[in-house]
Amino acid sequence: MPATAYDQLVALVQEVSLLSSTEATLSWDQETYMPAKALAFRARQMSYLNGKAHALATGTVFRKLLEKAESEKPRNAKAAANLKELRRDYDRAVKLPQKLVIEESEICAHGKAAWAEARQKSDFSLFAPHLQKLVSIARRKADLWGYANEPYDALLETYERGARTDEVAALFTRLKPELAKIARQAVEQSASVNPKVLRGKYPIEKQQLLNAEVAASLGFDFEAGRIDTTAHPFCTTLGPADIRLTTRYDESDFTSSLFGVMHEAGHGLYEQGLPQDDFGLPSGRACSLGIHESQSRLWENHVGRSRAFWEKWLPRTIEIFPHLKKVKLDDFLQAINRAQYSFIRVEADQATYDLHILLRFAIERRIVSGELAVKDVPAAWNEEFESLFGMVPPDDAHGCLQDIHWSMGGLGYFATYTLGNLNAAQLFGTARKSKKIATALDKADYAPLLAWLREKVHSQGGTPLPGEIMVHATGKPTDAKWHLKHLRERFAE
Amino acid sequence: MPATAYDQLVALVQEVSLLSSTEATLSWDQETYMPAKALAFRARQMSYLNGKAHALATGTVFRKLLEKAESEKPRNAKAAANLKELRRDYDRAVKLPQKLVIEESEICAHGKAAWAEARQKSDFSLFAPHLQKLVSIARRKADLWGYANEPYDALLETYERGARTDEVAALFTRLKPELAKIARQAVEQSASVNPKVLRGKYPIEKQQLLNAEVAASLGFDFEAGRIDTTAHPFCTTLGPADIRLTTRYDESDFTSSLFGVMHEAGHGLYEQGLPQDDFGLPSGRACSLGIHESQSRLWENHVGRSRAFWEKWLPRTIEIFPHLKKVKLDDFLQAINRAQYSFIRVEADQATYDLHILLRFAIERRIVSGELAVKDVPAAWNEEFESLFGMVPPDDAHGCLQDIHWSMGGLGYFATYTLGNLNAAQLFGTARKSKKIATALDKADYAPLLAWLREKVHSQGGTPLPGEIMVHATGKPTDAKWHLKHLRERFAE
Structure with a gap:
């Protein structure tokens, strides 16, 4: 034939x-x-x-x-x-004409260097002209791609097929007072938490030992992947059976690399579960960033920060780090789930994290639409930050300059972080309705959960829309109620 | 223009x-x-x-x-x-027709697996049919390339431009009695050496620390290269400023990885010294295997096994491995230069190493010419081995099956190992005639030696013939007298 x-x-x-x-x-x-x-x-x-x-x-x-x-x-x-x-x-x-692609990559190359210097000196004016150019490129791309309502739609579509800016904005507007309330209560309750229970020295090799055991226990296949060390953690796919995770180590805090590894392993488990024979085809790739992030958040937060997980893993952790032997499970759980208002998104806890995303999404959308001039970004950022967190960043390094993404031309995907949180809660909550999965989760046995995710999400590949994946897996499109319920329960504990 | x-x-x-x-x-x-x-x-x-x-x-x-x-x-x-x-x-x-290239790579793929099994079971008959095919491919290649006297010429030319089989054979025939005599005397003298002085446990991280310090002291640029761990050590060039060395570790013997690293660093220094702007061109690549091997042997043997080197480095070694603190320099030097007859080439000491090469070159040449049938290789090997070493390999795994090279189609390059030894001695001996270099060597300062090699060898790239490099650097073509003199002096010590 x-x-x-x-x-x-x-x-x-x-x-x-x-x-x-x-x-x-x-x-x-x-x-x-x-x-x-x-x-x-x-x-x-x-x-x-x-x-x-x-x-x-x-x-x-x-x-x-x-x-x-x-x-x-x-x-x-x-x-x-x-x-x-x-x-x-x-x-x-x-x-996109070749000329535009080259122009973008050159602007990014300079933009990254300028951003690094601007952040280091906390001087937004050093980055502003580059950001202006990057926004201009983003708008031109949006015009070339076309969009329904506003240029931001075309950018968002790159990362989350089928998502609409106005719908995301409406969702975030509804979520905002609820999330702000949960955050406030969680921060107040956390005031009495003693973070010193985890103090100590954690040699890197011992952290690596624990991280590898944990990742394997989730189902990460080390014959089809590995963990290395980088300045910024990531997960990358080098082939259908070659998924590389990375993390970084803080010798005074083993939870930083451990939760980092669980997060990246969540991405990695998704990639390891995609249809291998379709590698390179849409049917063999991940669906969207919002679905990808649901997997990392599910394993990091719903599994990794749960009581059942630590009932099993705290004893092993103490074997590896004997100075923790007097730490009680309750104190440990409170320490790893301590909520605080903070300026830096990547250091934020679960209770306050989404507020950072809502802030950035709103600012980005206004920049791209032209409503907010680049020069006015720091003031707008700080104003919005104060309304959400009740405090003002001390400088732009702790404000609008904190993340590298804009300098790499990455406008349009921050929303997927919160979409990932919502999807994670909905997927985990739905999976947990299975008695078999729930019983296993209570014993920190993750094989049934992974099998469910493999069937409902991973094996679906990248041809369905994110919403279709959610309906297939949970019966409903993304609904924020699961995430809000999860946060309320976690921070009421 | x-x-x-x-x-x-x-x-x-x-x-x-x-x-x-x-x-x-x-x-x-x-x-x-x-x-x-x-x-x-x-x-x-x-x-x-x-x-x-x-x-x-x-x-x-x-x-x-x-x-x-x-x-x-x-x-x-x-x-x-x-x-x-x-x-x-x-x-x-x-x-070479594409068909032949594909056929060769398929035969090699099967040949490697068959060789591994044959060696493991020490059963030559498992490998013989593959070797037969590989020899047949090698002869066809030689016929297609053409040659002056015998098919082996065409294979040797792949690795050592301008070399002639009959000349190499004549050289080896002249060398054989001298090398055999040196080996015999060295082995006799070494009978009284106590190898136990180096006994102990050498943690890998500490070996890595020492190896990196030593490689840097030779001039290896770790901003343009690195050392990793593999089953078989090698040096590979990933770019003009990206030279990767590898080694393996024996926790009961730190000298194994150290001399391995000095050997590979010798290759790496050559690669780091090639004209970077000509990367990819003949003028930007190494000249030949015989010149490449001269660099690895020079740093491993002439530098690394010398008294002056260890006068400086033994104290540092003892700092890193304190259990060696009672070891005397003379005993240490005797232990690392101990000569023994052994079956396995890669484990051979300097005094006996070339005998392994002479043996293999002679066998290979006879296989390729058709004078020696594949089925008769084990008997021929053992006979020749006995005449050189006075002992017979207990099995083919310790005889003609010991090396992977034939199974990868690598017929024709073993001679370059001994050519490398000869070149190393001649280059080192010539360099040492400079008072500045000799004085520095006596203080284990290698910058002047490296500068000389950079000028005389590395910067010449790959357009001159190996013999031209030797004449340019030393005034004479390759002459075995330097190597014989070096061995006599070392093993008379």
Whole structure:
């Protein structure tokens, strides 16, 4: 039987994935082990591979195969769904002229350096002209891609297919008073918590031992992945059975790397559970950032910060760090779930985290729409921050300059962090309705939960919309009630 | 000024080097960190990149640019030399039909597995049919490449440009009685050496600390390289400023990883000293295996096993491994230079090492010429071994099955190990004639020696023939007298 156009298209897509996964490997090495002086040549290698992948994925051969495959009768539902997503990818990719892509990457290169200096000196004016250019690029991209209501829609669509800015905004507006109230109560209750119970020295090798045992107990397959050390933790996929997690270590606080590893392992379990044979195809990739983040948050927060988890793992932790032997489970749980108002998002606890996201989403949306001028960002940030947290950042390094994302052109995806929290609570709450899963969770046995996630989420791949995944798994679209209920219960404990 | 054909050819060659250095990075990762289940996909990535690189380096565009560049007036001597080597590479590459290349890689894939099993069971018959096929492929390659006297010439030329089998054989025949005599005397003298002085436990992290300090003291630039752990030590170049060494650790013997690191650092110093701007071009690559091995042997043996080195480094070693504090320098030197007849080449000391090479070169040459049938290899090996070492291997695992090289199609390069020893002695002896270098060596200061090697060897790149490098550096072609003198002096100590 001769190969159909669809077969040929699949082969071409998989060729692109050989190049992009190789580029991902070079990038992983750059972050983990590459010596400093190798940077310039590595950048050339990566840019070369990116260029080749982009040329293949946007070239005439690709377009013709895509058109021909679309004219064929689809082999099955999966093929039809893949074609639809490949068409979406192709259209979005070719709408951006090569010139714009190069311009963006150059602006980002300078923007990152400028941001680093601006944050270090806490001087927004050093970053402002770069942010202006990045916003301008983002708007041009949005115009080229097209959008229903506002430019931000086109950016959000990059990370969360089918999401609409106005709907997210309306959701966040409804959530805001509830989240603010939960946060306030949690912070008040936490005032009496003694964080010193965890004081001590935690050698890195011992943290690594505990982290690896925990990740394996969740189901992370170390024959198809590993954990390394980087300045900023991440999870990256180098191949269908090659998922690399990273973390960083604080020798005075083992929970920092442990929860980091559980978070990244959540991403990693999702990637390890995707349909391996479809690697490179939409049906073999993750659905969206909001679904991805649901997996990391589920394992980090719903599993990792629960009483049942620590009933099993505190004794083992004490074996590894004997100076903790007098710590009581209740005190330990209070310490790891202590709520505090803080300026820095990545250091925020579960009770206050979403407030940081609501803030940033609102600011970003106004910047992109043009309603908020770049020069006015610090003032707007601080005003909004005070209304949410009751305190004003001491400087812009602790305010609007804290995150690297804007400097990398990353406008439009912060909302997915809170969407991930909502999805996590809904997925976990639904899974827990199964008696088998709930019983296992109470014994810190995660195989039934993982099997459920594998079936309901991971194996679905990337062709359904995020909302379709949620309906498939839980019967309902994303609903904030689960997350609010979870936070209330956790911080009432 | 419009680009000349030579400029365009250089750009194409450098594009090939982006692909091949990327492939080298994937290979390095496979040996160091890659999880087991990633193997199949990694093999596809590497084969894809290899295929792309091969297609570019043997394609019509390459050929036409090469021809056009050859018709231009060469810009300078370097351009002329590069063209000559690129022509040689191209002609050798295109002479092998794609079918043969694929056949060879398939035979090797099976051959490696068969060899591993054969060695494990010490059953040559399991490997013999594969070796038969590999020899047949090697002969076909030799026929396609062409040769002056015998097929082995064409194989040797792959690793040591300009070397002739009959000349190497004549040299080895002359060396044999001398080397055998030195070995015999060294082994006799070593009978009274007490190897137990180094007994103890050497934690890996402490070995790593010492190894890194030593490698840095030789001049290895850790901002342009690093050391990792693998089952078999190697040095690989991932970019012009990215040289990765590997070693393995024996917790009961720190000298194993230390001399391993000094050996690989010798290779690494050479690679770090090549003209960086010419990366990918003949003028930016190493000259030959025999020159490469001269650098590793020079640093490992002439520097690393010398009295002056340990006068400085034994006190530091004792700081790191305090249980050695009663060891006397003389006893230490005797222990690390102890000579013994042994069956396994990679475990052999300096006094007996070359005998292993002479043996294998003679056997290989007879296999390739057809004089020795594959089935008769074990008997021939054992007979020759007995005549050189006065003992017979207890089984083929300790005899003709000990090395992986044949199973990878690596016929023709063992001679370069002994050529490397000869070159090392000659380069080191010549350098030492400089008073400045000798004075520094006596204080274990290696900057002047490295500067001399940089000028005389490293910066010369890969366009001169090995013999030309030796004449440039020492005034004479390779002469065994230096090596014999060095061995006599070392083992008379």
